[in-house]
Ligand SMILES: Nc1ncnc2c1ncn2[C@@H]1O[C@H](COP(=O)(O)OP(=O)(O)OP(=O)(O)O)[C@@H](O)[C@H]1O
């Protein structure tokens with residue numbers, strides 16, 4: 227179900243123009259992220275899709291139909307909505323919260339609760355949590371419940387207003403991964419609001435950058451916005467290290483994976499060697515590095531090793547390969563296969579050669 | 592004073608018949624209950640309306656304060672002169688007194704419901720009535736019932752004015768005792784009134800405990816004690 231804004235303007239009674247002549251098409255089955263500084267009209271734009279706010283001018287179309295033709299309550303039951311800070315109902319259990327829309331839509335109680343229980347699993351919450359009340363959950367759990375509640379209607383469209391803003395970066399990344407996994411399975415049309423450009427780039431198939439005053443500054447793929455910001459505002463907003471971030475969209479094709487001498491943890495190294503050796507466990511997974519000229523008493527233990535850098539999974543964008551090489555104590559980025567087994571190494575030098583030879587270039591402006 | 596009180600209490604005649612303690616207590620509780628019902632029937636819907644729509648809040652708070660400033664005795668006397676019916680006068684007086692606390696509690700309760708929660712309810716497709724009854728009222732219940740509790744305390748104390756315009760209730764002991772210089776009777780009347788207030792308050796507290804949703808209780812406890820209380824409830 228696509229969404230289309232046609233010349234939409236929202237002027238609040240006090241004269242604030244929150245959204246100014248917005249025209250934008252959100253394609254069916256994609257994640258579109260609205261991003262921009264505080265007060266640029268992201269929430270206002272989002273809430274005009276489910277008629278929580280009525281535009282002063284222009285039209286919003288859902289699946290080609292003017293949303294003003296539908297009853298607001300019915301329209302909203304067909305659109306999942308995750309509000310900022312979850313907004314869970316404190317007097318209802320987690321299951322009761324998630325079952326809200328199915329019950330409103332007239333499902334019988336048992337079926338609604340069953341659906342709710344499934345959804346808890348979908349968003350990665352243990353079933354026991356279903357009986358708890360929102361006040362008994364952590365911030366991250368509450369936000370997951372908020373997402374589950376929005377998914378419960380099985381609506382083709384999902385609106386998410388800074389759904390992951392209240393949690394620390396680690397939990398946040400977990401929630402983002404979860405959302406991408408879910409989306410790969412469910413293929414919904416998602417409009418996602420954030421003021422975090424990194425989140426926008428990670429999640430968005432398309433990114434709409436808004437500027438204060440509610441005007442659309444740029445709309446395109448994340449790679450596009452990073453490489454070719456249309457003006458100084460967008461360039462400034464996407465940040466200083468956008469050249470490096472742009473590597474997230476470059477394939478690592480052409481980077482040669484080289485062999486590396488390895489040594490098994492638990493074996494007894496009888497020779498001293500003048501170069502770095504990659505320590506692996508019995509499964510072939512990298513555990514760390516053994517520095518040049520090290521001697522080991524008896525069996526090689528993990529405590530003899532220098533911790534390794536980040537790992538680069540073969541097939542991922544080139545950013546991971548460069549980071550692996552730069553973060554490795556040996557200057558050699560460890561490449562692993564799907565199963566996590568070490569298959570070789572790359573050097574920063576090689577990676578840079580490939581980047582420089584890339585027809586797309588890197589940084590853009 | 593104490594010997595007189597003991598004399599009065601230990602006189603079996605004071606515990607029997609239409610002037611006896613049980614009958615007077617029932618009468619008193621009856622005035623309170625009737626006034627409370629009528630006051631709630633007026634105040635709760637009004638408070639819900641104002642809280643839900645956020646319309647007319649200023650008028651409501653202002654008039655609530657004005658009513659509270661009215662001296663009840665004066666009001667009841669005035670009403671008695673107006674209606675020349677002591678029951679109607681006393682009842683109206685008590686209702687007027689009972690409305691402000693319930694109104695204030697209801698309005699404050701609805702208004703204090705987290706805006707995000709109401710917003711989520713609306714965004715999920717609840718209509719106005721569904722939002723009010725399924726979300727706002729259950730969450731506001733502690734404050735609504737708190738208002739009722741305040742009203743009951745005031746009504747029990749003030750229902751004594753019924754006796755002033757010639758009706759029954761525990762106020763009889765106060766006015767009759769004063770007229771006859773029987774301070775034992777006066778003291779007994781005062782103590783019985785206070786006891787009745789305490790008992791009714793306990794009853795409403797139990798009702799409150801039974802009606803307030805568990806999730807709301809946990810949330811309030813968590814907010815008050817920031818952590819420990821909340822974890823306790825999790826275990827329980
Ligand atoms: N009800 C309202 N009345 C008047 N002005 C409003 C109202 N709601 C929002 N605004 C104004 O409209 C502008 C856009 O608000 P909006 O909430 O859409 O911003 P936002 O991009 O979501 O910001 P944030 O990232 O801080 O959430 C702001 O200047 C805000 O002050």
Ligand SMILES: [Mg+2]
Pocket residue numbers: 268269270
């Ligand atoms: Mg916002």
